[in-house]
Amino acid sequence: MRKTSNIAFLSVLSNSFVVLLKLVVGILTGSVAVISEAIHSSLDLLASLIAFISVKISGKPADSNHPFGHGKVENISGTIETLLIFVAGFWIIYECIHKLLNPEPIQLPFLAVLVMLVGAIINFIVSKIVKKEADRVNSMAMKSNAFHLLTDVYTSLGVAGGLLIVTLTGWHFLDPIIGIVISIYIMVEAVKLMKEAFPPLLDARLSIDEEKQVLSLIESFNNEYIEIHDFRTRRSGAQEYIDFHMVVSSHESIEKTHELCDRIEAEIINRFNNAQVLIHPEPESKSEN
Template structure:
């Protein structure tokens, strides 16, 4: 949790500094594209603050009111961040359209593109740190914050390149056009983030790769049980939950069946980070033809009983 909170604080500090620089540059030059970037960074700051509190809450252990833990607070924060980005993008498009219709020149565009390139460099370093940590601790909130800043890198580079062109060509109508493209790019980011963050809130299954890993582990033990079914998976923050039913021969003792379940649960939990696995035992109805288990355990029991 300490590592999560530490990088969340770093994001807050970097966004706060960049907002001041971008806003000052935008107001002094009259560039709507720089101001749109300042708004983008303001949304990033809001997202970073939400991320900071969500990772602190999500790291709390399970309690009476939240028996499955607090992991979904990270997903809620991701959805809120996506909504903030949608609002900011629409505002940028509206303001840019007004500037395009009314016409307004950009002054000191050379200062503007220097600020944008500096912003891109800072956000690249911070987003890389956030992304690496999110993968390490499997945090959707940190990944969302990293996605924000990664997008900010591209949009800052785009605005900087546009201001450089204005400085060379003196074509000032490029400024609101660039701002609109920035907003559309941000909208795409918001949609991606909303899709990723919202899925666990409605208990979407784990990805196919993780389910294949679970089934491959089960198949390695298929000589110990008759069948498995009702495999269900879901995710809550960084926690994965797996449950299924295993069918055992009627003649197998509960202890033997339970020991097998323990082995399978342990292997699944060790193979998938932050996973809780629960297996329900079922007894075979002996309706399967040519079942090797029935013969094997019946013979073993007969020999043991002397009949």
């Protein structure tokens, strides 16, 4: 968990530097696209701070008040981050429309292009580091953070390319249009992220593919039990919760049934490292004898 927290903090540092760089250059050049990118990166910074805090909280062990742990903090974090994207998106569109109606020339355009490229490179490297760690620990907050950083890369490159076109053609109206396109893009991507972050807050099941994997692991032991039923799954942050009832022969001893449950649980956890598995064994009914 210390490694995860350190990587989450790395994104805070990188975003702080990129935001400051873009904001200063955006003000110097007067480019609404650059300023829009600075706002976008500011949200990335806020998202990184939220992710850093949520990772530390979600990593706390279960306690008397939170017997199922603190994993949903990450899903709350991811949901808040996507809402922030929408707020920024609408604000950027508003500013771009104002600039479109009142166009102004861009000062020091090549400096703006250089800053966009530097920001893109920094965030690309950090996003790959964060995504790798997010996949390793299956952290929703870290995945959201990595996504924020990667969208910043794409939008920064888009602004850089647009500013070059504006400089070469003198079409200053392109600057706010680029800002609007960026806003729409990040809001569309935010919808996708919301679909992943929000459902676990309502105890939504794991994906169909994940459930198939779990059932396949259970069925590999089907010669040792009669059937399973009441199969349920849900996700909370980085943890998967899996429970089901398993019918065994009424002639089996408690020790042997318990040992079977342990082996099934170990097999599932070997595939889903953060899984919490609960198996309720039941003896077969007399009518099945």
